[in-house]
Amino acid sequence: MVSFIGTAVDIPKYSDWKKNAPKELEIDTESFKALFSKRDGRTPNEQMHNFLKAYAIAVNRFAILQQDEDKKRFPHLDEVAKIIPEVNASVQGEVVYNLKRRFIQNTEFFEERTFGTKGVYLLPKALRFRDKECKYSDLIFDFDNGAVILPELKPLPSPEKSPEPLKEISPEEQTAGERTSGDAEKKSKEQKTSESLSAIEGAAGKSSLMIKSVLILGIIIAAVITLAYLLSTPPDKPMLRDVTYRFYDSNDAGGDFLMFELSNPSGIPINSTVVLPPKVVSDIIVEKGPVSINQSGSTIIRLNTDKDARVKMYAPAFESVPLIVTHYYTGNPDAVVNTSNNNNLTRSAEKFQWHFEYKKPGSIEIMIKPSSEDS
Numbered sequence: 362m363v364s365f366i367g368t369a370v371d372i373p374k375y376s377d378w379k380k381n382a383p384k385e386l387e388i389d390t391e392s393f394k395a396l397f398s399k400r401d402g403r404t405p406n407e408q409m410h411n412f413l414k415a416y417a418i419a420v421n422r423f424a425i426l427q428q429d430e431d432k433k434r435f436p437h438l439d440e441v442a443k444i445i446p447e448v449n450a451s452v453q454g455e456v457v458y459n460l461k462r463r464f465i466q467n468t469e470f471f472e473e474r475t476f477g478t479k480g481v482y483l484l485p486k487a488l489r490f491r492d493k494e495c496k497y498s499d500l501i502f503d504f505d506n507g508a509v510i511l512p513e514l515k516p517l518p519s520p521e522k523s524p525e526p527l528k529e530i531s532p533e534e535q536t537a538g539e540r541t542s543g544d545a546e547k548k549s550k551e552q553k554t555s556e557s558l559s560a561i562e563g564a565a566g567k568s569s570l571m572i573k574s575v576l577i578l579g580i581i582i583a584a585v586i587t588l589a590y591l592l593s594t595p596p597d598k599p600m601l602r603d604v605t606y607r608f609y610d611s612n613d614a615g616g617d618f619l620m621f622e623l624s625n626p627s628g629i630p631i632n633s634t635v636v637l638p639p640k641v642v643s644d645i646i647v648e649k650g651p652v653s654i655n656q657s658g659s660t661i662i663r664l665n666t667d668k669d670a671r672v673k674m675y676a677p678a679f680e681s682v683p684l685i686v687t688h689y690y691t692g693n694p695d696a697v698v699n700t701s702n703n704n705n706l707t708r709s710a711e712k713f714q715w716h717f718e719y720k721k722p723g724s725i726e727i728m729i730k731p732s733s734e735d736s
Contacts, residue, residue: 373435373474373482375424385499386487392468393490393497393512403514411452412460413500413509414657415444416483421507421658437480448657470500498632498665499689506636506685507658513665604629606686609724615644616675619682619719621662623650623670635662636685637674644675681720686727688713 398404419436427433442457465473470490471483490500501510605624625631637660645654650670653663664670689712705717719725
């Protein structure tokens with residue numbers, strides 16, 4: 362159980378929680394399963410997902426955007442309830458208490474605090490949660506931007522076809538096989554000798570035709586030798602090519618837009634996010650690739666893919682916009698990173714992250730050269 366500093370009568374302060382709560386926590390897979398349909402474990406449970414989105418927005422408003430440091434605190438459930446209709450207008454805020462019970466009984470994401478007339482509070486046990494069995498991607502709270510990155514069921518690896526077992530051959534079978542092979546080889550040689558003599562006798566006076574035949578036979582033999590060599594030589598290991606994040610602005614009949622492209626020519630598994638502030642993007646069109654979009658509060662583009670992606674974000678009359686690009690690294694963090702914004706780059710054992718201001722007109726590229734261990 363993770364607990365936080367504070368007396369029994371104190372409303373939980375965000376600063377106390379941030380100082381003492383772990384940045385990440387590994388928990389049982391059952392907590393992640395509870396966020397999805399029991400039927401397939403993949404279809405999102407909309408009510409629980411809406412609660413997490415509303416909760417992240419509420420923490421952003423009461424703890425991050427609050428100017429008075431002494432008043433920065435976690436929201437109580439009634440305050441979260443008022444925000445749920447902003448996330449989904451068809452959902453009534455009263456469901457928060459039923460959802461609170463489900464979160465406390467079925468998951469390990471929150472710790473419950475009750476303060477009498479001051480209300481009921483839920484405190485997250487960490488900022489990031491990992492699945493012990495690695496069946497689901499991470500759940501990540503991004504309170505600075507009023508957002509949450511929700512987990513997804515990871516695709517199952519393709520089963521590899523096992524090689525057929527070798528058949529054991531008895532000495533008797535081996536001797537019989539060799540004898541049969543020898544007889545066949547002898548008969549073949551005798552047949553070839555007879556055919557060659559006939560061919561020579563029939564080719565008398567046609568020396569030019571024989572020369573051409575010899576040349577053709579030589580070419581065929583050379584081709585067979587070359588093919589055998591190629592089949593016996595293992596292919597070179599393919600060189601991994603750069604993963605590139607690219608941003609540029611333009612406009613069309615729909616208005617001004619910021620284009621985001623992910624180039625992944627080697628098909629490397631990518632787990633990354635792009636975050637824009639609230640109320641900047643009016644419309645989003647996913648032109649290519651499997652992409653998840655969350656616009657409850659900040660705009661979050663999430664990629665969990667091994668393919669290219671292309672997203673068009675309409676942003677009316679924008680001149681500049683702050684961007685946060687996070688690339689979660691799955692191997693040894695030895696990758697080479699090339700970007701014009703190296704001053705705004707931070708890297709750890711698990712991720713690269715860039716904070717930068719995009720100003721139009723312009724373009725920005727971030728290139729990652731994977732380490733050899735990712736091949």
